[in-house]
Amino acid sequence: AQKITQTQPGMFVQEKEAVTLDCTYDTSDPSYGLFWYKQPSSGEMIFLIYQGSYDQQNATEGRYSLNFQKARKSANLVISASQLGDSAMYFCAMREAFGNEKLTFGTGTRLTIIP
Amino acid sequence: DVKVTQSSRYLVKRTGEKVFLECVQDMDHENMFWYRQDPGLGLRLIYFSYDVKMKEKGDIPEGYSVSREKKERFSLILESASTNQTSMYLCASRESRQGSGEQYFGPGTRLTVT
Numbered sequence: 001a002q003k004i005t006q007t008q009p010g011m012f013v014q015e016k017e018a019v020t021l022d023c024t025y026d027t028s029d030p031s032y033g034l035f036w037y038k039q040p041s042s043g044e045m046i047f048l049i050y051q052g053s054y055d056q057q058n059a060t061e062g063r064y065s066l067n068f069q070k071a072r073k074s075a076n077l078v079i080s081a082s083q084l085g086d087s088a089m090y091f092c093a094m095r096e097a098f099g100n101e102k103l104t105f106g107t108g109t110r111l112t113i114i115p
Numbered sequence: 116d117v118k119v120t121q122s123s124r125y126l127v128k129r130t131g132e133k134v135f136l137e138c139v140q141d142m143d144h145e146n147m148f149w150y151r152q153d154p155g156l157g158l159r160l161i162y163f164s165y166d167v168k169m170k171e172k173g174d175i176p177e178g179y180s181v182s183r184e185k186k187e188r189f190s191l192i193l194e195s196a197s198t199n200q201t202s203m204y205l206c207a208s209r210e211s212r213q214g215s216g217e218q219y220f221g222p223g224t225r226l227t228v229t
Contacts, residue, residue, distance in 0.1 A: 004157075043223040044222045044223065045207075045220035052215070091157060103148075105158040107157040
């Protein structure tokens with residue numbers, strides 16, 4: 001079974017609208033962390049936001065927030081007031097406590113912001 | 116700011132050649148990682164290292180080896196390059212600590228094997 005599933009290969013969103021990128025995960029480890037990374041066309045991976053499995057509140061970083069629904073094993077990224085510069089690939093990833101520090105990545109969602 | 120650098124952005128090699136991809140980080144991180152990225156597959160872990168001279172296989176180690184002689188440098192070696200190793204290769208580093216401990220990535224090396 002896929003450990004990280006991103007079901008949206010591509011999305012088109014109007015500038016200034018909010019956008020939600022979906023991510024579901026699968027683990028039996030009680031302690032884990034969830035990450036979102038952005039990869040612009042230049043290729044570098046940029047860390048956006050982190051949510052720990054024991055965190056009580058949803059993580060937020062500026063225009064980014066993580067809608068963490070533990071029972072559903074869901075960790076969706078929400079970008080408010082989208083900008084043209086948000087056009088990129090977005091990857092969800094998980095680190096399990098017993099996973100030897102490695103990240104398991106989803107297949108990514110290509111987000112395109114339309115002016 | 117953490118900086119992770121990779122020796123080349125683009126590389127073209129011939130089948131059967133030995134290929135070295137170099138990665139250097141400047142933040143004294145214990146953990147370093149090599150991933151390959153292919154369309155529709157996301158990033159897959161090849162090898163990682165949690166200390167000098169220590170290494171562990173990731174999900175797809177076949178056809179690759181690694182070397183970590185110094186803490187700041189982690190090398191990926193393709194002993195005999197093949198066309199199915201044409202890919203984007205990403206190096207990352209991370210502190211070994213609790214908390215988020217996000218991985219910091221280099222700019223990537225796009226390798227083409229002809």
